[in-house]
Amino acid sequence: MENFTASAPGKVILFGEHFVVYGEPAIAVALDLRVEATAYRCEKSIVEGLRTPLVERAIEEALRFVNRSGEAVCVRLRSNLPISVGLGSSAATAVAVIASITGLFGVKPSRDRLFRMALEVEKTVHVNPSGIDPAISVNGGAILYRRGRGIEPIKLGGDFTLVIGNTGVPRSTGAMVEKVRLFAENHPRVMDRLRAAASSIASEALEALEKGDVEKLGRLMDVNHGLLEAIGVSSLELERLVYAARRAGALGAKLTGAGGGGCMVALVAGKRVEAVVEAIRKAGGEPMVAPISRVGVLYGNG
Numbered sequence: 001m002e003n004f005t006a007s008a009p010g011k012v013i014l015f016g017e018h019f020v021v022y023g024e025p026a027i028a029v030a031l032d033l034r035v036e037a038t039a040y041r042c043e044k045s046i047v048e049g050l051r052t053p054l055v056e057r058a059i060e061e062a063l064r065f066v067n068r069s070g071e072a073v074c075v076r077l078r079s080n081l082p083i084s085v086g087l088g089s090s091a092a093t094a095v096a097v098i099a100s101i102t103g104l105f106g107v108k109p110s111r112d113r114l115f116r117m118a119l120e121v122e123k124t125v126h127v128n129p130s131g132i133d134p135a136i137s138v139n140g141g142a143i144l145y146r147r148g149r150g151i152e153p154i155k156l157g158g159d160f161t162l163v164i165g166n167t168g169v170p171r172s173t174g175a176m177v178e179k180v181r182l183f184a185e186n187h188p189r190v191m192d193r194l195r196a197a198a199s200s201i202a203s204e205a206l207e208a209l210e211k212g213d214v215e216k217l218g219r220l221m222d223v224n225h226g227l228l229e230a231i232g233v234s235s236l237e238l239e240r241l242v243y244a245a246r247r248a249g250a251l252g253a254k255l256t257g258a259g260g261g262g263c264m265v266a267l268v269a270g271k272r273v274e275a276v277v278e279a280i281r282k283a284g285g286e287p288m289v290a291p292i293s294r295v296g297v298l299y300g301n302g
């Protein structure tokens with residue numbers, strides 16, 4: 001049976017989540033945790049492995065791109081990326097599904113086109129996505145992202161490890177984005193100042209990342225966490241893990257992604273990794289040393 005496999009990575013946002021929805025810059029790195037999609041011709045469309053409305057939208061987008069709208073195509077999904085915890089599983093799924101179907105029909109969209117299709121699909125998850133998740137999933141590595149202006153690849157300097165802590169508390173990106181929208185509506189001047197601060201943090205962090213100034217990066221992550229707490233997207237469980245990581249010697253720690261549950265991320269120098277992992281576990285989280293990936297979307301026959 002003719003088939004085509006493609007995969008795409010998840011991500012962790014280091015700086016600027018939520019503020020990126022309002023046009024401020026944000027920084028994300030790709031994780032070597034991937035969603036793999038295999039597309040094959042069949043009589044009646046089915047999705048194996050993961051059933052979300054998002055996959056059906058991704059299939060529609062891809063078929064439209066290859067001028068096969070309405071035809072049947074089947075997709076089998078596999079993933080080692082935890083779902084709905086802020087590590088970009090929905091964007092990675094959209095990118096992998098679209099790439100597998102276009103690949104099946106012998107077409108490879110440009111990265112920008114693939115990004116735009118995945119962004120359309122993300123709108124099934126929440127109405128106003130900034131695009132940072134599909135951008136990092138398509139491109140891999142580390143990027144500075146600004147809504148409407150695209151990506152700037154970042155060269156990572158310095159010696160550090162990212163440790164992720166999953167609270168295990170479910171959350172919805174759409175609900176958190178809506179919560180921030182209401183905050184911005186009720187406190188427009190406060191939001192303006194917080195946005196400006198988030199923007200300064202992201203540009204200083206870009207410099208620190210490129211120079212490998214890990215102490216400064218850690219400090220900026222702590223400040224960024226404070227802003228996220230201020231707009232109401234932290235939670236007791238996230239705070240517990242953030243403080244546990246800091247106490248165990250992390251250079252900085254913050255929630256990552258939409259918040260309200262899901263994951264936090266700590267920046268850790270080599271010697272302290274074990275201590276931070278243990279501290280997160282003791283504080284009730286599920287720790288994971290984040291495997292950073294240079295590779296974005298990958299096309300290949302399975």
Ligand code: PMV
Pocket residue numbers: 016017018019020021085086087088128129130131132133173177256257258259262
């Ligand atoms: O879905 P998550 O948890 O990775 O959050 C995405 C990041 C947000 O800034 C909260 C939303 C967006 O569209 O950028």
